[in-house]
Amino acid sequence: MGEDTDTTRTLNHSFLRDHNYVTEADIISTVEFNHTGELLATGDKGGRVVIFQREHESHEPEFDYLKSLEIEEKINKIRWLPQQNAAHFLLSTNDKTVKLWKVSERDKRPEGYNLKDEEGRMKNLSTVTSLQVPVLKPMDLMVEVSPRRVFANAHTYHVNSISVNSDHETYMSADDLRINLWHLGITDRSFNIVDIKPVNMEDLTEVITAAEFHPHHCNLLVYSSSKGTLRLCDMREAALCDKHSKLFEEPEDPSNRSFFSEIISSVSDVKFSHSGRYLLTRDYLTAKVWDLNMENKPLEIYQVHDYLRSKLCSLYENDCIFDKFECAWNGSDSVIMTGAYNNFFRMFDRNTNRDVTLEASRESSKPRAVLKPRRVCQGGKRRKDDISVDSLDFTKKILHTAWHPTENIIAIAATNNLYIFQDKLNQEMHG
Secondary structure (H helix, E strand, O other): OOOOEEEEEEEEHHHHOOOOOOOHHHOEEEEEEOOOOOEEEEEEOOOEEEEEEEEOOOOOOEEEEEEEEEOOOOOOEEEEOOOOOOOEEEEEEOOOOEEEEEEEEEEEEEEOOOOEOOOOOEOOHHHOOOOOOOEEEEEEEEEEEEEEEEEOOOOOOOEEEEEEOOOOOEEEEEEOOEEEEEEOOOOOOOEEEEEOOOOOHHHOOOOEEEEEEOOOOOOEEEEEEOOOOEEEEEOOOOOOOOOOOEEEOOOOOHHHOOOOHHHHHOOOEEEEOOOOOEEEEEOOOEEEEEEOOOOOOOOEEEEOOHHHHHHHHHHHHOOHHHOOOOEEEOOOOOEEEEEOEOOEEEEEEOOOOOEEEEEOOOHHHOOOOEOOOOOEEOOOOOOOOOEEHHHOOOOOEOOEEEEOOOOOEEEEEEOOEEEEEEEOOOOOOOO
């Protein structure tokens, strides 16, 4: 993705509500492609999940509004289940409750029943003198969304992660202090697999910030903490995974120690690579790639917005330092993506070590508009089009992004707008 990145669509999340100003309820809080990339779901702080479906008539990756459903409270995460039949299933969670939803389509209806009339009422059997074979007649496409299961009463603290296991039968939900394992068919009980709650809450030193299952090994999971550590757990070793199999931690450089060190080292997101070999993490200033076989330090460190290092004091005062940025892999694990401020998002090519800063904005979202790389400068000489670090808008932040599982199509959530961009040349990045 780079200079030939072509934008295709901007979708405004408040399009269901008739107003121009942004309310808290319209702010997008999660965005997720399904396993084929044909469907894209977003959740917002108002408790709505909106599903978009890819249009195949056009050559552009058009995603059109398919369905929305009202839940209550902010949607923290959405996860699609791998498709088993014609219907789609997804999990959504707010702070306390996980729900399983079925999304199905109907474009035919049965006609010609023997025992019912056209209105669905039972006929008088004495009037039935001959039998006919019911037929399916075409009808306008209907998309139906129905809640199938509600998984409640298992979390005392706010749920920050849900992850579907590769066995397709179980999933986990994580809050600040505990991780629970659920069977998708059983709603009234879950198994607690991680519990870091101390006997005395005054002894609490860290919280769980994110958790994910390994993409191929159903016994492995990883969770990240506010202390900047990652713990890999193996459910075959013990029912309660309080003793991790591996601890990934980077030793702190004493010369960099400051009042903000612990806050900015907190891991806000962790994602397994598609191959399952690597972990991608995001903290406040950096994105890191870890090799599962190397615990003592990250394999790669990428500076997302190092120019903010001198601004941490004011970012602490306006609470931005606590923003939780997510991160994403492309389909081949060769490029990583994460968000920043001023509606900027960053991409890093792991093979060439090139990186680019792009902007999601109304101007760049006109059809076939080309995204121009942006540069932030700190004092000194400024090139034309450079943006001064002092003029960045910290209210415009890209926290949530998603990458299509196989193609160079990305979804970027910017406040209440969903931007969808495509790379026309399928080249990862240009210098």
